[in-house]
Amino acid sequence: MGHSLSSFPFLSLYTFLLVLPFQTFGSSRGLDGNSDAAGICAAAVAVRGYECHEFDVITDDGYILSLQRIPQGRGGGGARLPNRPPVLLQHGVLVDGMTWLVSPPEQSLAMILADNGFDVWISNIRGTRFSTRHMTLDPSTPEFWDWTWDDLVFHDLPAIIEFVFKQTGQKIHYVGHSMGTLMALASFSEGKLIDKIRSATLLSPIAYLSHMTTTLGVLVARAFVGEITTIFGLAEFNPKGEPVSNFLKALCTDPEVDCYDLLASLTGRNCCLNNSTVELFLKNEPQSTATKNLVHLAQTVRDGILSRYDYGNSDFNEEHYGESKPPIYDLSKIPRDLPIYLSYGGEDALSDVKDVETLLDNLKLHDEDKLHVQYIKDYAHADFIMGETAKDIVYNQIISFFRNQQ
Ligand SMILES: *[C@@H]1O[C@H](CO)[C@@H](O)[C@H](O)[C@H]1NC(C)=O
Numbered sequence: 001m002g003h004s005l006s007s008f009p010f011l012s013l014y015t016f017l018l019v020l021p022f023q024t025f026g027s028s029r030g031l032d033g034n035s036d037a038a039g040i041c042a043a044a045v046a047v048r049g050y051e052c053h054e055f056d057v058i059t060d061d062g063y064i065l066s067l068q069r070i071p072q073g074r075g076g077g078g079a080r081l082p083n084r085p086p087v088l089l090q091h092g093v094l095v096d097g098m099t100w101l102v103s104p105p106e107q108s109l110a111m112i113l114a115d116n117g118f119d120v121w122i123s124n125i126r127g128t129r130f131s132t133r134h135m136t137l138d139p140s141t142p143e144f145w146d147w148t149w150d151d152l153v154f155h156d157l158p159a160i161i162e163f164v165f166k167q168t169g170q171k172i173h174y175v176g177h178s179m180g181t182l183m184a185l186a187s188f189s190e191g192k193l194i195d196k197i198r199s200a201t202l203l204s205p206i207a208y209l210s211h212m213t214t215t216l217g218v219l220v221a222r223a224f225v226g227e228i229t230t231i232f233g234l235a236e237f238n239p240k241g242e243p244v245s246n247f248l249k250a251l252c253t254d255p256e257v258d259c260y261d262l263l264a265s266l267t268g269r270n271c272c273l274n275n276s277t278v279e280l281f282l283k284n285e286p287q288s289t290a291t292k293n294l295v296h297l298a299q300t301v302r303d304g305i306l307s308r309y310d311y312g313n314s315d316f317n318e319e320h321y322g323e324s325k326p327p328i329y330d331l332s333k334i335p336r337d338l339p340i341y342l343s344y345g346g347e348d349a350l351s352d353v354k355d356v357e358t359l360l361d362n363l364k365l366h367d368e369d370k371l372h373v374q375y376i377k378d379y380a381h382a383d384f385i386m387g388e389t390a391k392d393i394v395y396n397q398i399i400s401f402f403r404n405q406q
């Protein structure tokens with residue numbers, strides 16, 4: 001039972017760790033923590049000398065998502081590839097598209113891709129600061145926050161991919177980090193979007209989540225899905241808000257919990273982060289998500305299988321799915337000829353090596369020449385998006401992988 005309760009603390013502590021040193025957080029900030037509603041292009045891209053365009057994408061359930069496009073290299077330069085293949089960067093949970101832009105341009109995947117001739121698109125899922133809008137729902141109501149990653153699979157991702165496909169007239173190279181990989185794997189297993197995707201790059205993939213490591217295990221029994229939902233309701237999980245912050249502080253009073261070493265115990269020992277980059281990251285993140293989304297992720301940790309949200313009793317499940325149990329995402333159904341680049345780290349505490357092996361086992365019948373797997377012994381979760389060495393170790397390889405799909 002202890003194990004089954006494990007997931008939520010891991011997610012909360014992750015946010016806690018990001019929030020604690022920055023209690024003065026505003027609700028909406030630019031790259032330097034100052035500019036407000038200007039948007040990601042103005043705050044983080046144009047200031048570095050890159051052309052950048054803001055778009056709104058409306059999902060079929062009414063959410064208005066912000067999307068950025070960096071169509072070419074710095075100062076209009078960069079490599080000239082025919083047709084500038086589009087690449088979509090999809091961030092993980094509790095962060096937004098800004099995570100791709102906190103490193104200096106020479107180290108940021110988004111800008112490196114733009115400089116190498118790709119047409120770069122950055123998405124921001126529902127609930128993140130630039131995507132807190134809806135056609136009819138007010139973000140201050142629980143209805144706005146009634147969603148899980150199922151909805152990202154069935155509504156956000158299709159809307160975004162459709163939009164980029166229409167704008168560019170080309171199939172898309174998809175790049176996901178963390179929950180961004182889960183969204184893609186679940187979509188592709190349902191046969192969705194495949195016809196508009198050229199390849200998928202999965203950084204720190206999370207699909208299976210049952211091998212969360214060490215310190216987190218200690219926290220297991222402290223909090224659980226039922227308790228969380230009574231504290232917060234099934235509404236917004238705002239890591240900057242007081243209820244969340246008080247809850248997390250309470251967790252930290254436990255002598256067994258080392259709140260000073262949370263970064264390491266949560267994301268793993270990132271080998272290669274630069275202090276200024278981390279500071280910039282912390283000025284911009286974390287972002288809100290739906291409590292229900294975290295509960296769903298928690299179920300994934302608990303159950304060790306990938307399925308849709310479990311409403312907790314067979315009648316409710318029946319009502320939503322016409323079955324007493326939530327339908328399963330069968331990853332072995334991902335088309336075997338889809339080019340996949342998967343990169344994972346030996347020090348990653350969230351995307352544990354054992355869980356990645358389970359994922360790879362699901363892909364064991366994948367066409368051999370379509371599946372590229374990279375294991376980086378020293379890397380933990382954040383190294384893949386902010387590591388100073390990521391360009392040499394990961395991004396250059398991704399670019400070669402893309403070029404081989406032309
Ligand atoms: C960290 O990044 C900053 C800003 O890009 C840079 O000035 C500094 O030299 C870097 N520090 C190290 C140790 O590389």
Ligand SMILES: *[C@@H]1O[C@H](CO)[C@@H](O)[C@H](O)[C@H]1NC(C)=O
Binds near residue numbers: 275279
């Ligand atoms: C990194 O930044 C933190 C907070 O600003 C500071 O306390 C720490 O000494 C810095 N570490 C290094 C190695 O510069």
